[in-house]
Amino acid sequence: MSAAPDPIPRPLDHLALNGGDEAPALILRDRTLTYRELRDRVARLSSWLSSAVPESGSRVATWCAKTELACLMPLAAARAGLVHVPVNPLLKRAQVGHILQDSGTELLLGTKSRLSSLETGDSPDNCSVMGEDAVWEAVETHEGALATSDADPDDLAAILYTSGSTGRPKGVMLSHANMWLGAVSVAHYLGMRSDDVVLAVLPLSFDYGQNQLLNAWFAGAAVTPLDYLFPKDVAKACAKHGVTTLAAVPPLWVQLTELDWPQEASVPLRRLTNSGGALTEDLVQDLRTIFPQAKLFPMYGLTEAFRSTYLDPSLVDAHPTSMGTAIPFAEILVINDVGEVAGPDEEGELVHCGPLVALGYWQDTERTAERFKPAPEASEYGGMAVYSGDRVKRSENGLLYFVGRRDAMIKSAGNRISPQELEDAARSTGLVAEAVALGVADERLGHAVHLVVRASSDAVDAELHLPKLLAKELPNFMQPKVIHWRDAMPLNPNGKIDRTALAREVAT
The missing domain is CATH 3.40.50.12780 (ANL, N-terminal domain)
Structure with a gap:
């Protein structure tokens, strides 16, 4: 391995400066952007963003597949002095609504079909919503391009939402320095080179998913995103x-x-x-x-x-x-x-x-x-x-x-799942009085999601309707593999549901 990497952070939007002008930077389905084109597109997109959301530190969210917009936003938002909030494209409107409201998002950019699923009240009152095509049309007609920023590396650059073991997803605040040094660190110990081609299969809403882009661009390599x-x-x-x-x-x-x-x-x-x-x-x-x-x-x-x-x-x-x-x-x-x-x-x-x-x-x-x-x-x-x-x-x-x-965090197919979030969703249907979500060891998934429930006394056909309601409200990766129905839950000496006993029972 080469000498220790430089520990001095820089503004995040400087990451794409190392690639050769005509070297491939981003390989999309219909075309390839060179580093010259990547830098130009980031400059134009960031200029439009700064005019659309002029207040520094405002949150801008993306909810889309691994498109050009999703790939460029980490750098463009940072250059515009905004805070990027990438939303997992697998999430459904209930989870997305929480993220938008919690972050106070002022501009949501995304795939038209996803945006159309949102309902009144899902996003803040002052939040503007734009489809990807409309964004690029606005960028093309916008005059101006922003040069690289001189942001303080300690400034907030992104908020990544991750499930905790209790409650709804929480937003982890990442600075320019966090993301810059993460890119430098990984590029160093992986030995990344300018002739590398990275296949980005992990979601860009994940920390390492974004880092696939950033460490490659720091090394002057090419990235091809894949859904x-x-x-x-x-x-x-x-x-x-x-x-x-x-x-x-x-x-x-x-x-x-x-x-x-x-x-x-x-x-x-x-x-x-x-x-x-x-x-x-x-x-x-x-x-x-x-x-x-x-x-x-x-x-x-x-x-x-x-x-x-x-x-x-x-x-x-x-x-x-x-x-x-x-x-x-x-x-x-x-x-x-x-x-x-x-x-x-x-x-x-x-x-x-x-x-x-x-x-x-x-x-x-x-x-x-x-x-x-x-x-x-x-x-x-x-x-x-x-x-x-x-x-x-x-x-x-x-x-x-x-x-x-x-x-009690459940890790299934690389996703971190909050048991409480799943339990809350089950109880909110009105069909379930008590619910316990568990992760059971699974060779293919890591953990398979199991849900143990006791039906509400007035529920009708709960076993038939609960899976349908959960499928409507929760993303696919949170769907229980098995739902176990119980007439009564085991209790521990403190009178609380005995999760340990249930885990032993479900695992056998």
Whole structure:
């Protein structure tokens, strides 16, 4: 690996300055933007944005597939002095309405079909809504282009909404510095090059999904975004574009290993990166067999600090279950239950310190105080740290190993699902008096969503109607795989529903 990367952050919109003018930067379905064209499009889009939403710090949301607009908005909004709020295109109007209202979005840009699903009251009263075609028509007729900004790297640049273990999604506030240094860090330890081609399959509303764009552009590489319907679409895109870098979550990797990969799709791959859950030893072996020439990078992170650790590819075969060590610009401490740095093989909480730590949760001081706290005395960085809630151990050789989580978060197909959000949705139908959402280990999904419910006393045909109502109100990835109906819920000694007993029962 080359010398340590430059730790000095810059305004986020400077990221696309490293690519050669005529080198490919963004490979879309119908055309390819060179770096010269990318910079020009960002300048024009940002100028139009600043005229449409002139107040600095205003929130601008996007709700669309991986289109040119979705890809350019992280840089264009930052250059215009606005705060970008990317919305997961899989979400439905109830979740989107919460994000728009909570963030105070003043301009929503998106796919016409998605925007038409919104109802009165879903967005703030002062929020303007525009389809993508209308946006580009306005940009084409708008006169002006903004040069690169001189924004303070500590300024707020984006709000990414992520599910918590309780309640509705919360907005993680990311600064220019957070996103700039995240891009520099990942580009460095992956060894990204200007001749790389990145296939962006992860949602751009996810932290690592956006980072696929940003670390590639920092390195002067090309990105081709893909909204795939079937795993075979990924292999086809790899062959078509000569993809060298592919990121996925474990459930997708499982599906990809079941394909018959042609050589023109598999041989160009230089690196495979994994996030959103741990790889099993069998899956590691399958990936090694199909892509013997590619370096495999298992990674661990959380939206509140972007990325925390990675496992060097040279160590994967010997330590396939390890989380690895801290990425550049991250300091990872293991703190035991008495607040001290844990010794070798002693279990403790993973605490992330350093400049990748986010600014907190948007307009939520209570939950910010629970997760963002002063760094432990042993920290070299000091300042605020993220207390992850994840239990880990550090071995004698310095490698970290995941033990478990303190909260009840469900991770299914790479998505973080709030049990309470699903339970609230079930109860809001009026068909259910009590509900408990659980994640059950599943080889393909990581966790399969199970919902245990007790019907309301006045419910009619609840078993028939509940799945239909949940399908209407919740995105596909939150739909229960199984709904278990109970006449009564087990209670613990405190009179509360015994979730542990239910989890044991459902898992058997």
